[in-house]
Amino acid sequence: MSATSGKKVLNKLQMFASFRLGNAELALSVVTLQEVVNVPDVINQIPLAPPFLKGIFNLRGAIIPIIDVATLLDLPKDDQAPGKIAVVMTEGARVGFLFDSTSEILNVPEESVCQFNDEVQGPASVVCAVLKLNNGQRLVEVIDPGSLLKIENIAHLIQSNQGSEQDDRKKKFKRRQCITFQAGPRDFGMNIGAIREIIRVPEIKRSSMQMNLSLGMVSLRGTVIPVLDFRKLLQVEESAPADKENQRIIILKIQEIHVGFLVDSVDSINTYYEEDLLPVPMFKQDKMTMLRGMIAFSETRNVLLLAEDQLLTAEEVDEFTRGHSALYKKGVGQLSDQDTSGVRNPYISFKLEYMLSTRLSSVDEIANLSADMVKPPGYPDYVVGVQHMRGEVVTLVDLRMYYGMTVTGDYTNSRVLIVKGAQGKIGLLVDSVESIDTVDESKKIQIPHLFAKDALKALRGDIDEVVEMQDLTGKKKIFMVLDMPEVLRKLLNPNGAVA
Numbered sequence: 001m002s003a004t005s006g007k008k009v010l011n012k013l014q015m016f017a018s019f020r021l022g023n024a025e026l027a028l029s030v031v032t033l034q035e036v037v038n039v040p041d042v043i044n045q046i047p048l049a050p051p052f053l054k055g056i057f058n059l060r061g062a063i064i065p066i067i068d069v070a071t072l073l074d075l076p077k078d079d080q081a082p083g084k085i086a087v088v089m090t091e092g093a094r095v096g097f098l099f100d101s102t103s104e105i106l107n108v109p110e111e112s113v114c115q116f117n118d119e120v121q122g123p124a125s126v127v128c129a130v131l132k133l134n135n136g137q138r139l140v141e142v143i144d145p146g147s148l149l150k151i152e153n154i155a156h157l158i159q160s161n162q163g164s165e166q167d168d169r170k171k172k173f174k175r176r177q178c179i180t181f182q183a184g185p186r187d188f189g190m191n192i193g194a195i196r197e198i199i200r201v202p203e204i205k206r207s208s209m210q211m212n213l214s215l216g217m218v219s220l221r222g223t224v225i226p227v228l229d230f231r232k233l234l235q236v237e238e239s240a241p242a243d244k245e246n247q248r249i250i251i252l253k254i255q256e257i258h259v260g261f262l263v264d265s266v267d268s269i270n271t272y273y274e275e276d277l278l279p280v281p282m283f284k285q286d287k288m289t290m291l292r293g294m295i296a297f298s299e300t301r302n303v304l305l306l307a308e309d310q311l312l313t314a315e316e317v318d319e320f321t322r323g324h325s326a327l328y329k330k331g332v333g334q335l336s337d338q339d340t341s342g343v344r345n346p347y348i349s350f351k352l353e354y355m356l357s358t359r360l361s362s363v364d365e366i367a368n369l370s371a372d373m374v375k376p377p378g379y380p381d382y383v384v385g386v387q388h389m390r391g392e393v394v395t396l397v398d399l400r401m402y403y404g405m406t407v408t409g410d411y412t413n414s415r416v417l418i419v420k421g422a423q424g425k426i427g428l429l430v431d432s433v434e435s436i437d438t439v440d441e442s443k444k445i446q447i448p449h450l451f452a453k454d455a456l457k458a459l460r461g462d463i464d465e466v467v468e469m470q471d472l473t474g475k476k477k478i479f480m481v482l483d484m485p486e487v488l489r490k491l492l493n494p495n496g497a498v499a
Contacts (some may be wrong), residue, residue: 012110019086019099021069022076025140026099027106027131032088036102039083044302045186046280047234048255051265052123054098055282056110058296059087063278069143072123072253077332086097090250097143104133106140109449113142118438143291159480178295178438181250184236187303189262189270189295190250192360194308197251197259201244214318215262218249225251227260233311245353248435255317258321266433268415269366270297277305343441347479350417351382351431353405354455354480360418362484364425365386367419368432369396369411384411384429392426394418396427403459419484426491437481447478455480 016027045057054066066085070077071300081100088095095355108131115129179198181182204216204227215227227249230236242264243248249260277293292312295303346360373385373396382401386393396416401408416427444467452466464483468476 004316006197013107014110014113016092016106016108016140016142017086018077018103018106019084019097020081020101021099022078022104024075025103025138026069026127027140027142028086028088028097028145029142030105032090034089037085037096037100042300042302044304046291046304047186048238056294057096058278058294058302061278062094062393063272063280063294064094064096064314066098067148068098070098072126072489073390074123088145090148093426095148097145105134108133115381127333144400176272176274177271178303178305179245179266180250180268181266183234183263185229186236187267187301189303189305190252190308191305192269194252195250195436196253199251200282201247201249201262216399218260223258225258225260227262228262233261241398250355252311254309254312257317259312259317261311267366268368269363270295270303271365280304286401289390297460298382344438346436346438348436349434350415351434352403354460355434355478356430356459356482357437357479358482358484360436362419363417364420367420367427368417369414369416369429370437388425392424392425392428396429400429400431402491406459413477426488430485437469437477439467444479452478452480460490462490 006274015030017030018027028323037059040057040059042295046053049332052068052069052072054068057066058064064085064087064120064294065179069075072295078100081439082097084102085096086099088097102434112132114127118126126143126145126147127141128143128266130149131140131142132138133140136367151216177192178194179192180187180189182188191276204218206216213228213232217224217226219225231248246265248260248266250266251258251260253259253460257292272295276295278296280291280294290307292307294303297303347357348360348366349355349357370387373387375383382398384396384398385400388394396417397408399405411429413432414429415431415433416429417433418425418427420426447466447468452463456463461482464486465479465482467481469479
């Protein structure tokens with residue numbers, strides 16, 4: 001055979017990568033295939049997504065949606081297989097296909113590629129051809145990623161992914177804070193400025209007029225607020241029942257109505273930058289605009305940041321207010337932003353030996369204690385270690401030990417209040433974070449320090465003020481406000497080192 005004829009034969013070969021799925025064998029053209037990766041440890045499921053969307057994962061800063069091929073094509077799969085994800089490029093967007101395992105690279109003559117010419121609708125349309133190998137004894141179905149566009153949900157995914165890439169280029173580098181919380185096994189977040197209050201769960205009164213999502217109503221300072229089940233709202237899969245002690249109600253203002261959302265726990269306050277926000281490719285589904293993006297706070301912790309104004313549609317608001325809308329109208333059933341003549345400031349309440357509070361503005365972040373905490377030599381006993389937080393070293397101070405209180409040594413449920421000192425960030429370990437309350441400064445009732453003398457003595461005079469306020473449930477609540485600047489002044493010596 002001449003060199004010329006050999007070249008012609010070579011040009012007629014098409015290259016495919018084949019994969020196993022149960023007893024079936026499928027293939028992708030290497031022209032579209034970018035890489036094959038292992039199934040990641042962390043896959044974030046998207047609320048309200050179609051069944052064939054396994055979830056999304058972070059691949060070197062890019063968010064990749066995972067198509068479960070077995071679910072898409074209604075094929076059996078091997079549950080014991082480790083799984084492989086084939087990442088392909090189609091129409092300018094990257095998509096991952098989940099298979100059981102890889103098989104081999106196939107060089108197939110052009111005449112052995114049997115193309116389908118009929119117009120198939122729905123998921124089956126992604127199979128565009130069959131490879132006839134070994135004289136027809138081996139048949140391999142070929143998936144055409146471009147045919148995904150025939151499936152309505154995925155067509156929207158491609159468009160939204162391209163739009164997200166364009167939006168990325170327009171972002172400004174703005175520093176923001178979000179509150180993260182859990183619903184089922186997932187981590188969500190909302191920008192802190194959108195949240196009016198976070199409270200412990202009071203008695204929720206049932207109503208015969210409530211919708212499926214509604215748990216009932218709570219009375220807050222004489223105001224009636226509907227409470228919705230966040231799990232049901234976003235169709236978060238069932239998991240272990242939430243610990244009622246950790247449950248909280250997050251109160252938002254949506255379409256002029258204050259609404260409470262019951263979540264399993266409120267975990268932390270985190271700082272992020274706009275450039276940290278990764279766009280999430282969305283399928284054509286309900287509430288497509290509800291996700292601002294995903295924030296990767298660590299290799300194992302990804303948070304879906306929500307657009308609070310997109311959680312409920314106008315129709316849903318009408319539904320859960322129907323029949324008793326008078327409860328929610330302004331002046332009777334709606335908390336007004338103008339119902340106070342004083343300045344309103346948010347306070348964060350946390351437990352130590354006592355229930356303490358401080359201005360939320362004094363706290364840069366609330367974080368969990370990291371497993372990689374290191375205790376440097378020569379530091380005071382109450383400095384339990386240092387840990388890295390996104391490029392910064394944070395010194396961790398056990399406030400119980402610092403104030404001479406009983407020390408358990410168990411930091412499993414502790415939270416770290418990150419505050420800024422003159423020479424960097426310091427993390428203050430507290431037993432738990434209880435609530436975030438908005439306080440009308442003009443309605444605070446000052447209580448003489450004499451009534452908190454035990455706490456004042458235990459905290460070495462670091463209490464700035466003791467005030468009484470009604471929380472949103474109407475209960476009187478004592479705020480022992482920790483003077484955070486004074487605490488930091490005592491912790492740091494003039495040279496900026498921990499004293």
